[in-house]
Amino acid sequence: MNPSLTLDDTQLRRRNRGRLQLILILAVVFGPMILATSMYKLNFWVPQSRSYHGELIANGKTPADLGVRQDAASQRWQLLVTAPAVCAADCQQLVYLARQINIGLNRDANRAEHVLAAAQPLPAEFQAQLDKDYPRLKRFALDTGAQDASLQQGTAPQLWIVDPHGNLVLRYPAGSNGKAILGDMLQLLKLSHIG
Template sequence: MATAISPPETARPPSAPVRRRGRLQLILIVLLTVGPMVLATVMYQYKFWVPESRSYHGELIGNGQSRAALGVQADEQRWQLLVTAPQACTSDCQQLVYLARQIQIGLGRDASRATHALAVTQPVDPEYATRLQQQYPQLLRYTLDLPAYTRGAEGNGAAQLWIIDPHGNLVLRYNPQVKGKDVLNDLRHLLKLSNIG
């Protein structure tokens, strides 16, 4: 006995409530993906809801300046603690050189990822030069181009300590009164976040 085959049912169009719910879901998905990006852009542009607290202790250099903008020509591929002295390397400068070495030592197993350096416009006095050779054998020394430094450091005539990334970009700047523990914490944080250097 032959059975009758019924023709397949044609798909019925979705009802209005189902269509509305689908559109609502699509709108929600778009808002959840695009909304945070739009909010972040508006917050950045108009500087609202930006946290006042910060996790670093120095002055953040966020304008893309490089070590060359300070008047220092170097090709260092590691993180660097650079002391700059636009005048003679007096007590403030010498204290920062000591601090830079202590910070590098304080990095422990990450010490090989950083160097310490001194850039001055004029030669250091012979007594201090001898002390540098004896006590700071790994200290890199550069000549500081004063006109470039005056422009790049915004006319600051005091000795300063800079953290520079392996690409030569200036990251943080510190004055001579900085506490070594603060710089060490900042550099450890940068090394933890960085895959370079």
């Protein structure tokens, strides 16, 4: 007696059901990875809303790409004000704003510092005010010739948030809302365990 070489209907249904289950398992495991990769590469279904107020700089640029000449990298978050031209009223307002944001961080104030990088010598009156009222302000030289063209800084002063690894994170133009910048800074410090 030879066993039948053909499969009956129940065996065919079981085999088809097993194949379908395998396909579903593979789809559940690999489907999200394929979808996420496609969304990233083809830039579709990407949310347009955001929770930050500045311009996101997510390309690995550092203050050196702005032309800032620091002696050593800081281990803290920085509120960096760059002044490619004369530090006039809008620049001075950003320096004041950076200090106020640092103070507004309350218990996290020691995780951040405020910094001024100026391309030209500061006006004597402002220099005296900084020496008197801003004892913790770090000051560096700014070489406008060494700026990376992709950052498009121009000649207007700007405020930058720099992470403890030395990466530029967010950029704000002069006249930005201080409460919005403080909110962004608090959110970064809340999410970060560095600095």
